[in-house]
């Protein structure tokens with residue numbers, strides 16, 4: 001099955017234009033968060049990706065609206081808030097008020113997804129939907145015309161620094177085809193394990209927004225240096 005999936009031909013001969021980088025602050029130094037955000041901004045980040053975890057949908061707890069508000073005060077970049085929480089509809093208004101520009105909810109976490117997406121739009125945000133590695137792309141077929149972004153997880157959500165699940169490139173190609181058919185302006189985001197070694201292949205598979213966490217915030221180099229390295233790898 002995996003072999004059969006991996007022979008799906010690339011949908012793009014070229015990189016999506018523009019290909020956006022969205023640093024995730026999950027592995028940033030929270031003691032100097034504003035500075036870490038500015039470093040990403042200086043390095044040419046397109047979005048700031050914020051991973052909200054509730055200890056229930058995923059086996060980890062991260063942060064809530066107050067941290068989103070603090071990040072909002074540190075940057076004018078769009079805030080891409082990834083809600084890894086059960087019943088995300090309970091928190092949409094709080095995250096919108098905290099300054100989120102884009103709110104992404106998991107299809108596995110929201111029973112009435114269409115209503116949740118409407119709620120996000122009513123709150124003044126762009127709406128995104130996310131799927132876990134084991135969730136088929138068909139799960140988003142009916143909601144796709146209503147959203148601004150579709151997020152394909154390339155690791156099981158919960159932690160930064162995990163290994164990219166290789167079959168995700170095939171899944172991205174199939175998702176890109178579906179987006180082309182049902183909502184061509186929808187962005188395709190990939191999240192988890194994207195780094196220098198695979199960033200170009202991932203983008204060539206059709207992802208137009210690449211979340212980069214530990215590849216940006218690590219002890220080897222500054223966020224600016226890491227973003228430059230990633231941009232260079234992306235360009236090939």
Ligand code: DX5
Pocket residue numbers: 024026049051082155156157158159160161162191192193194211212213214215
């Ligand atoms: C995983 C999060 C990701 C992750 C990205 O649950 O949604 O955003 O932190 O970090 P890396 O790039 O290190 O996998």
Ligand code: ZN
Pocket residue numbers: 024049050051082191211
């Ligand atoms: Zn994320």
